[in-house]
Every structure is written in structure tokens, then in C-alpha cells.
Amino acid sequence: MISQLAIVLFDGFAFGMLLFVLSVGLSVTLGLMNFINLAHGAFGMLGGYVAVTAMRGLGLPFLAALPAAFVAAAAISVLLERTLFRRLYRAGELNQVLFTIGVVFVATAMATYAFGTVQQVIQIPGWLRGSVEVAGLRLGTYRIFIIAVALAVTALLVFGLERTRLGARIRAAVDNQRVAQGLGLDVEKIFAVTFALGSGLAGLGGALAIEIVGLDPSFGFHYLVYVLIVVSVGGLGSVAGSFFGAALLGICDVAGKYFVPEIGSFLIYLLLVGILFVRPLGLFGRR
Amino acid sequence: MTVEASTLADPHDWLRRKSRWSVFEIAFWAASLLPFFLFQTYLPLASQIAITALFAISVDLVLGYAGIITLGHAMFFGLGAYAAGLISKAGWGEPLTGLIFAGAFAGLVGYIASFIIVRVQHLALIMITLGLCFLTYELANSMSWLTGGTDGLQGVDTWPILGTFRFDLWGYAAYGYALAALFLGLVLSRRIVHSSFGLSLRGIRENMRRMPAIGADYRGHLQKIYTISAAIAGCAGALLTQTTDTVSLDTLSFQRSADVVVMLILGGTGRLYGAVIGAIIFMVARDQLAGMNPQYWYFWIGLLLMVVVLVMPKGILGGLAQLVGRRD
Numbered sequence: 001m002i003s004q005l006a007i008v009l010f011d012g013f014a015f016g017m018l019l020f021v022l023s024v025g026l027s028v029t030l031g032l033m034n035f036i037n038l039a040h041g042a043f044g045m046l047g048g049y050v051a052v053t054a055m056r057g058l059g060l061p062f063l064a065a066l067p068a069a070f071v072a073a074a075a076i077s078v079l080l081e082r083t084l085f086r087r088l089y090r091a092g093e094l095n096q097v098l099f100t101i102g103v104v105f106v107a108t109a110m111a112t113y114a115f116g117t118v119q120q121v122i123q124i125p126g127w128l129r130g131s132v133e134v135a136g137l138r139l140g141t142y143r144i145f146i147i148a149v150a151l152a153v154t155a156l157l158v159f160g161l162e163r164t165r166l167g168a169r170i171r172a173a174v175d176n177q178r179v180a181q182g183l184g185l186d187v188e189k190i191f192a193v194t195f196a197l198g199s200g201l202a203g204l205g206g207a208l209a210i211e212i213v214g215l216d217p218s219f220g221f222h223y224l225v226y227v228l229i230v231v232s233v234g235g236l237g238s239v240a241g242s243f244f245g246a247a248l249l250g251i252c253d254v255a256g257k258y259f260v261p262e263i264g265s266f267l268i269y270l271l272l273v274g275i276l277f278v279r280p281l282g283l284f285g286r287r
Numbered sequence: 288m289t290v291e292a293s294t295l296a297d298p299h300d301w302l303r304r305k306s307r308w309s310v311f312e313i314a315f316w317a318a319s320l321l322p323f324f325l326f327q328t329y330l331p332l333a334s335q336i337a338i339t340a341l342f343a344i345s346v347d348l349v350l351g352y353a354g355i356i357t358l359g360h361a362m363f364f365g366l367g368a369y370a371a372g373l374i375s376k377a378g379w380g381e382p383l384t385g386l387i388f389a390g391a392f393a394g395l396v397g398y399i400a401s402f403i404i405v406r407v408q409h410l411a412l413i414m415i416t417l418g419l420c421f422l423t424y425e426l427a428n429s430m431s432w433l434t435g436g437t438d439g440l441q442g443v444d445t446w447p448i449l450g451t452f453r454f455d456l457w458g459y460a461a462y463g464y465a466l467a468a469l470f471l472g473l474v475l476s477r478r479i480v481h482s483s484f485g486l487s488l489r490g491i492r493e494n495m496r497r498m499p500a501i502g503a504d505y506r507g508h509l510q511k512i513y514t515i516s517a518a519i520a521g522c523a524g525a526l527l528t529q530t531t532d533t534v535s536l537d538t539l540s541f542q543r544s545a546d547v548v549v550m551l552i553l554g555g556t557g558r559l560y561g562a563v564i565g566a567i568i569f570m571v572a573r574d575q576l577a578g579m580n581p582q583y584w585y586f587w588i589g590l591l592l593m594v595v596v597l598v599m600p601k602g603i604l605g606g607l608a609q610l611v612g613r614r615d
Contacts, residue, residue, distance in 0.1 A: 030410065036410060036413070084593075084597075087597065088596070088597075091596075091600070093356055093409060093410075093413075094350070094356050094552075094556075095596045095600060097356065097358075097413065098548065098549070098552050098592055098596050099592065099593055099596040099597070101545065101549075101589075101592065102588075102589040102590065102591075102592030102593040102596065103589065103593065104589070105585040105586065105588055105589025105590075105592065106585075106586055106589035106590055106593070107589075108585060108589075109583055109585050109586030109589065110586070112583075113583070113586075225417070225421070225541075228410075228413075228414055228417070229414070229418075231410075232410055232411055232414040236410070262429055263425065263429045264425045264428060264429055265421065265425050266422065266425040266426060266429060269418045269419075269421045269422040269425060270422060272414065272415075272418040273403065273415060273418040273419060273422060276407060276411045276414060276415050276418070277403050277406065277407075277415070280406060280407040280408070280411040281411065282411070
């Protein structure tokens with residue numbers, strides 16, 4: 001029983017870390033720009049398909065496909081941000097929601113056109129397969145790898161936001177756009193960089209996710225819900241919030257499916273509604 | 288005399304003038320009878336459209352007028368559908384009382400949910416509505432002994448309307464029934480939005496902080512309209528059950544919530560007929576493109592959505608009104 005619990009905790013935490021990489025970008029861009037970007041999951045899907053193409057078409061190794069997914073998602077997101085999304089910064093929430101849902105529809109259809117509806121499979125390197133035994137528990141190597149990547153991302157983000165010049169600018173722009181502008185910061189450029197960073201992380205998350213949850217054209221929509229839960233439960237613009245929100249959601253999801261499979265995802269939605277009822281701004285939300 | 292001055296002189300008179308039936312509306316309702324004579328083969332589609340339009344109107348009341356962004360209204364549609372199905376399975380297949388029962392049930396759940404809805408705004412509001420919808424979906428899915436789970440609710444038997452009009456194979460009775468319900472729903476909604484209550488809803492939509500300052504109880508208003516809207520959505524769901532004699536889990540799905548918001552945006556929010564026009568365009572287009580892969584159909588819907596948001600933020604009816612030069 002104890003070992004079962006430990007395995008569920010471990011698997012849940014690994015799944016949560018995957019969700020963290022997928023969603024932290026949205027948390028920062030939403031907090032920064034007040035732009036409800038429901039297309040965030042689509043950038044995750046894009047990263048996934050880029051990784052698949054890079055590995056199968058170009059024969060790149062898995063570890064090289066991950067940065068490729070990051071770069072591709074970041075590049076395309078900046079292109080979209082500069083041409084389309086920026087027109088909607090001042091529009092109402094509803095228009096932002098609908099426009100980005102439209103983007104997801106189009107992305108889903110294009111993915112279906114290019115890759116079909118089948119689940120994509122990739123070959124991860126041998127040293128990531130299998131499991132290792134720690135204190136009598138068999139832990140999946142790939143899950144350990146995901147946790148390591150997520151922790152590295154967290155460390156980089158926290159360091160980048162707290163200690164670097166760009167981080168200081170981003171924080172200034174998040175706290176007060178107009179004052180930041182008044183101080184001579186190029187808020188637009190900061191937006192673009194942050195947006196690229198966030199979407200790139202989504203792309204990385206999408207590439208990491210293929211082995212765990214699979215990849216098909218419904219990815220953008222399906223994981224959008226998880227991503228939004230993480231962001232709204234954690235609180236906008238907070239890396240720590242996303243981290244704990246994702247860990248909580250991952251563990252509850254896996255535990256729910258393991259211990260009470262008959263009620264499906266009922267638990268996490270109950271958790272979502274309950275948390276938002278008590279704290280409408282999320283656990284770590286400010287403002 | 289300026290409009291403002293006459294408003295002050297007699298606000299009720301002003302409201303009454305705003306709510307006068309226009310010639311376009313009368314022509315529209317006359318045209319809605321055409322399927323009986325001209326497009327008999329499309330009667331089943333026509334009743335689907337009428338049901339969807341009623342659902343879209345219920346969403347317009349909360350989203351277009353009160354500014355509550357909801358991505359989970361299918362919750363009430365589905366609850367109404369299941370309520371009507373279950374009461375019929377329990378042995379009471381009388382359609383009108385079934386409809387009222389379903390509407391009352393959905394309205395009751397809407398009233399309970401409204402306490403949560405008025406507490407939150409922005410992203411949390413979107414997430415709460417979404418979360419409640421998913422919650423209901425999972426509940427219906429896991430209570431398969433009651434709802435039939437993924438197989439849907441079978442064995443619904445609806446009696447003839449008023450004891451005389453049997454639901455026929457060609458859909459005459461179904462379309463007449465759905466159209467009558469849509470008409471009543473629209474008349475009711477019209478009455479609501481053209482009342483002082485409707486005006487205060489628009490005030491809340493425009494500026495929620497200012498409404499308490501002029502003494503309006505905005506939470507109470509929002510709860511009231513949310514409950515009414517839930518009841519109307521429940522009636523729409525019940526109509527679907529009664530005209531098709533089955534209930535499936537997808538009445539509760541996120542897809543249905545999203546589709547109805549898309550329709551509303553296409554037609555134009557905050558103008559009731561936008562919901563109807565949007566439903567007609569969406570449903571007819573989907574029917575015509577049904578042979579195509581649904582994934583590709585969503586490509587066009589997505590593109591249309593992006594274009595409408597960028598070019599015609601007020602929807603098709605809003606764009607037309609602007610062309611004609613009439614203001615809201």
C-alpha cells in the first residue's frame with residue numbers, strides 16, 4: 001500500500017512536471033499581457049510534431065529534437081504574435097478567447113491534414129527507457145528525466161526572472177505596463193521575447209509529452225484544459241504558482257485515475273471549482 | 288426634443304418604443320414557417336436549428352447582455368436533456384410538463400451555480416464555467432446506471448403534444464413544437480432585455496464597478512439572469528430529447544458549449560436575433576459540409592472565427608446594422 005502510494009505520488013509528480021513545462025509559459029504571458037491565449041496548447045502540439053518530424057524525417061537524436069521543438073514553437077509564436085495577436089491586446093476577453101480558439105481549430109485541422117489522426121510514436125534513446133530501483137521502488141527512467149528537465153527549467157526561470165536584467169524588465173512590465181513604458185522600457189519587445197519564451201517552453205513540453213501521453217491532432221484542445229487549470233489554480237504570472245498548481249493537478253489526476261477510476265476526472269474538476277471558489281485569483285495569484 | 292430629454296420624461300415610454308416589433312422581425316417569423324411547405328425534407332434539420340437557436344439565445348442573455356463569459360453552458364442544456372429523458376423513462380412522457388420540469392430543474396441548478404459565478408471574474412470565470420461543465424459531464428458519465436453512460440439514455444418515449452400531435456417520422460410536429468418553443472423563448476428574452484432589468488444588465492456588462500455606485504444590486508441581477516438563462520438552456524435540451532427520443536453524453540460536452548459561443552459570435556452578441564442567425568448559418572453550413580472530414584470543417588470554422596473577430600467584432604448582424612447605419 002505504501003509503495004503503491006509512493007509510485008502514484010512519483011508518477012503524479014512527473015505528470016505534473018510535464019504539465020508545468022507545458023503551462024508555465026501561458027502563466028507568464030497571461031500575467032504579463034493580459035492576453036487569454038487559448039492557442040497555447042497548439043504551440044505544445046506544434047513542438048510535438050516538430051520533434052516527431054525531426055527524429056523521423058531528419059534522423060536527429062531525441063536530445064537534439066527537444067531544442068528544435070523549443071525553437072520552432074518560439075519562432076512561429078513570435079510570427080503570430082507580431083502579425084495577429086498584438087491586434088487583440090486591447091480587445092475584450094471574449095474576442096481574445098474566440099480568436100485563439102479559432103487558431104486552435106485551424107491548427108488542429110492542419111495537423112490532421114499533414115499527419116492524419118493517428119497517434120505519433122517516437123523512439124526515445126535506450127538509456128531513457130526502462131526503470132531504476134530506488135529504495136525498493138521501480139521508477140520510470142523517462143519520468144525521472146522529465147522531472148529533471150522541469151526542475152532545470154524552474155531553476156532557469158527563477159534565476160532569469162530574479163537575477164537578470166531581462167527578468168527585471170519583465171517583472172516591471174508585469175507589475176505596471178504604463179509605468180514601465182514611462183521609464184523607457186520597450187514593453188513591446190519585452191512582450192515579444194516573453195511570448196516566444198513561453199511558447200517555446202510549450203513546444204518543449206509537447207515534445208516531452210509524446211512518450212507519456214501520446215500526440216495526435218486533438219492535443220491542442222485536450223491539454224489546453226489541463227494547462228488552463230494549472231494557470232488559473234496556480235495564479236497568473238507566478239512561476240511558483242504554476243509549479244505547485246501543476247504538481248497538485250498531476251498528483252490528483254494520477255491518484256484519482258489509479259484509486260477511483262470509475263469517477264474519471266471528476267476529482268480534478270471538483271478541485272478546480274473548489275479552489276477558484278475560495279481563491280478566485282488562484283493559490284499564488286496577486287492583484 | 289432630444290432623445291435624452293424624452294428618456295428622462297418617461298423612461299417606460301422610451302423602453303416601450305425600443306421594444307416595438309420591427310417589420311424585419313415579423314418577416315423573419317413568417318419565413319420561419321416556410322420549411323413546412325417548401326423544404327419538407329429538411330424539417331428535422333430545421334427543428335435542430337430551432338433548438339440550437341433557443342440554446343444560443345440563452346447564452347446571449349448571460350454572455351451578450353450581462354457579460355458573463357461562459358464556456359460551459361452545455362451543462363444546463365445537458366441537464367435539461369437528461370431531466371426530460373429521465374422523467375419520460377419514469378413513465379411520464381407528456382411533453383409540455385416534461386419541458387417545464389426540465390427547465391425548472393436546469394434553472395434550479397443554475398441558481399445554485401450562480402452563487403459561484405458572481406464571485407469570480409475574468410479568467411477564473413471562464414475556468415469556473417468550464418469546470419462546472421466538465422464536472423457535470425464526468426458525473427453523467429460515471430453514473431451510468433442512471434444516464435446510460437457513453438451509450439446514452441435509451442427508451443425515452445414522448446407522448447403526443449397536447450394529446451393530439453404525434454411526433455411523426457417527417458418531423459412536422461417536432462418542428463412546430465421546437466419553433467413554438469423558440470418563439471416563446473425569444474418573446475420572453477425580448478421582454479427581459481427591453482425592461483429596466485435588461486438595461487441594468489447592460490450596465491453591469493459595461494462597467495461592473497459603477498453599478499453598485501448608482502445603487503444597483505449587481506450580484507442579484509447577475510444571479511437572476513443566470514438562473515433564467517439556465518432554465519431556457521434546459522428547455523432547449525429537453526426539446527432535443529423529446530424530438531429525438533434519446534439523450535447522449537455529448538449534450539454536456541465542451542464542444543457543444545464552444546459551438547454555441549461560436550454561433551453567437553458569428554451572428555452578433557447582445558442582439559438576440561444574432562443568436563438565431565448564427566445558429567442558422569452554423570447548422571446549415573455544417574449540414575452541407577457533413578460529407579467532408581469534420582476536422583476540415585473546423586478549419587473553415589476557425590478561419591471564419593478569426594476573420595469575424597478581427598474584421599467584424601460585432602458579428603454578422605452587427606456588421607449589417609453598421610452598414611445600414613443604425614446604432615444599437
